[in-house]
Amino acid sequence: MSISSFNRRWATVILEALTRHGVRHVCIAPGSRSTPLTLAAAENRAFIHHTHFDERGLGHLALGLAKASKQPVAVIVTSGTAVANLYPALIEAGLTGEKLILLTADRPPELIDCGANQAIRQPGMFASHPTESLALPRPSQDIPARWLVSAIDNLLGSLHGGAVHINCPFAEPLYGDMDENDLLWLQALGAWWQDDKPWLQAPARLQCEKQRDWFFWRQKRGVIIAGRMSAAEGQQLAHWAKTLGWPLIGDALSQTGQPLPCADLWLGNARAVTELNQAQIILQFGSSLTGKRLLQWQAVCEPQEYWLIDSLPGRLDPAHHRGRRLVSDVAGWLEQHPAEPRAPWYSAVEQLSSQAWERVSAQRDTFGEAQFAHRITAYLPEQGQVFLGNSLVVRLVDALGQLPAGYPVYSNRGASGIDGLLSTAAGVQRASARPTLAIVGDLSALYDLNALALLRQVSAPFVLVVVNNNGGQIFSLLPTPPAEREQFYLMPQHVDFAHAAAMFGLNYHRPENWDALDQAFAGAWSKAGATLIELVVKETDGAQTLQNLLAQVSHL
Template identity: 40%
Template sequence: MKQTTASNISLLWAQLIIESLYRGGINQIFMAPGSRSTPLTLAAHGHHGITLHSHFDERGLGYCALGAAKAQQAPVAIITTSGTAVANLHPAIIEAKLTGVPLIILSADRPTELLQCSANQAIDQVGMFTSHVVTSLNLATASTEISASYLLAQVGQALYLQQQRMGPIHINCPFREPFYPKEKSQDLRHYIASINDWLRSELPYINKSIHPCRPQPIVNWSELQTKKGLIVVGQLANTEQAYEVASFAQALGWPLLMDIQSSGKGHPWSLHYYDQLLHHPDFTAALNQTELVIQFGSRLVSKRLQQFLQASSAQFIGVQSQADLMDPNHAMGNYFQIDAMTWLNAHPVAQHNPWAEHLYRADAEISQLMAAQSHELSELSVTHCLSRLVPDNSALFIGNSLPVRLMDMFAEANSKQQQVFTNRGASGIDGLLASAIGVSKILTHRPVTLLIGDTSLLHDLNSMALLKQLENPFVLIVLNNDGGSIFNLLPLPDDQQTARDCYQLPHGLNFAEAAAMFGINYMHPTQQQEFELDYASALIEPGATLIEIKVPAKESSEMINTIAEQVKQLDFAYLTQPDTSA
């Protein structure tokens, strides 16, 4: 930033804020229109290194930025005007905090003299995100009476704190009028003289370094490798980490349970259908021989796996990049706050102990059982085949409620490598379409598939307007079971009318008209083979395609219960006699 052409102090401060973000590695900014945020918007729009994205709906905007930050694995900034526009970001900020996603909220605000006096669009924005941000910075109102070095130091420190503990930060930016370029001009040459050296450089104003240290290996690591171990993998950042962990488990010979969010569930060494296998007492008893559990990542989808771990008396080691507690079971053990790759490098494999190879025979039997259930079009058949149909090195975003559970339980075993994204921090059904679009905006050369429920899509319908901005293939698969069918799996009141009116909320809608309204290609297959052909066609079409799968409300819950009973009836006697299974 060799010079500034700002005509007033509000515009200048905004330019310095955006330049500070750019020097801190931020090159993607998401904004919603507004007057009070004009200085920040114009500064971002005029910056040569910033890609600016826009949306009229701040809630969708926040989630779109969230998806972009997940895909880029780097901080992304959001600009909003003052008032409820800022509050609409709160759900996405909560999700970002719980999953360690680095968002930077730049909220424009009224100056102090316009607060608490019935001024228009003025609310108390200071600290409004409470504990859901890593740090909150309330800047002074832009003024020539406050040095530019104050501004640069404050913003730089906030970015440093974000590096220390990844998550969202909030920078509240009060501006007085005028803030439009054509209004009253100021001569600011004397004001910026004190920061000329910084302006001429390309360095951050605050340049603190964080030196990640190599963890000290576990003292008795060689001895631990001789134990009957189990590797559990939850949510990880990318497929590379997932496959390195899988290779680690395979080298040890230990069974491997990979959550759908790990992006590695299809690895050949994975016990793919562990959720269904845990229905069977013989499998559970065999797995209970585990003496040591090492879990990478957190937020497991499978409740049965969580219950198994809670009941286990095995020694526990947890590895995750976030500082927050990773285990809702509160297990005693050794915990490492570090990325999986660094931990693996510090703990090389020296022993091979394939103590549970017989478990993989049971997994193969479940695979055959699932294949027999997947010929007729259903939510189960779609989720079973999707991991096979999604191309290598593409992105799959899975919605909450029923879709993520179906994918975790039934997705077909395969060796494809797909980056899987979810919003499983707060696990809300809001903003899922916007988040997937944010992923697509970053992964511009890859097809993106979103699997979402009907209620979730209705909740984020405004974000369908963003689909027209996409050029790479984006396939939106909506499972329309007419409301919240996830509740059919829960112990609802026996009265069916109460269940419908208070939980399931059937809507009787389809999405053909919504696709037409937003100019999106629409498909409605009625057979499994037709769905697979439609999906293949959508993957080669530029832009977005909506594929709607309409099914009876109770079909999935009935199929899930039927499969569970079939699994319980399988003859797994060999699991109690591992020596005879070779």
């Protein structure tokens, strides 16, 4: 029996088993030890293949594909530090629920801990961050194919979210012609090859029970907090809240349309907090809240009941309220718990929100990042989507902007890292084929700069806005020591991105006023391909504008 041939047969079963669990996108990095997996994926016509030379970016590309497709995405990498580079994306998926299947090639056991090249201890290397892990043995005809396929099915059949790690050791040789002698091992699976279902079917669906006392609570004064959810759920929740007559405090990622915009400003006003504290029940849908003032109020509010509804398991409440943790998708929960039409019970909050919006709008003519966040709706592509970077970008949009209800918004707000943001945005675009606006800061763009290579393959207009405020200006909002702030926190790089765009063949603009920015966007949306728009702004203006507005609104 040829070792290289049987390695391929073994990998073929693994990849085919993945198709039975909805995997269509496979992300592949170059490597020799992963050859059996790579070639098995290449031969399987069910897959759409994506490649990238950087495993860290590849993991985030898969993360973006999973976000937009709502389906599990497979990743294939070779052994050694290539595997370790998947860690950031794996962590993010564990916190936000995207399904990633990491297929990591490995040296066989006899090459571990003996000085062999590119051999590290891979089983268990991701600690508690994967939802599940499976350390496969070295391929052997002594192990039935039905064991292998049922092991994969058992791992994936009950996966509700997060990443799974499947470690796949392969002995050499890795290359060679296929051997017909090992076909009998594959054929033992019989009609499974002509089917489209898993070998072992063990679906387990999380279903929240209807809250029998909802008819009682829906007649009370309530507040709704909306965190991360899908576009359709955000739109549905906004209508549900309006029917109830309850205030909805919508995060930028909620896609509810933020009916009370500028929450991060007006929550700093004592009148707003006093009124909200009259609530008898608070319902939070989705997690990963952005606004600092919202998080502060959420931490100290003490209603009679606090319910948190999210499809992810776990507490998801850093304030540890006494109440109910209801594991359910938002749409399903709303259908189970209909709203009863009632008049709004709040007035101060609505008034303060309107006044805050007017204060922000009064400064919209100044060319800066805070004003861009306020104007963001004007730059969204039709039938498109937006990806928001972390740090100051998402906070400004959350505090000063108002995104349309039901408009798709994506972000990496689980671990909230700035690594892999461009790669994730590229994955979101590939999975959806929609026009895409991505907004990141200059340090975030530098962190994932080689992901610009992925933007050469977009299937619809893609605009990457790099807000260049020369460093990590988020630290301007924090009480960092002034003497050490620039060197150890802000870390200004004094770069522009024209050369980076040229290196990867992307269209590039550096507008210096609103008219030039409008023209750059109009041109970018009118043609296929990617455009990098560098928004060079004064270093601390964005943070200072936010702080000034906070002070103004707090005294209204």
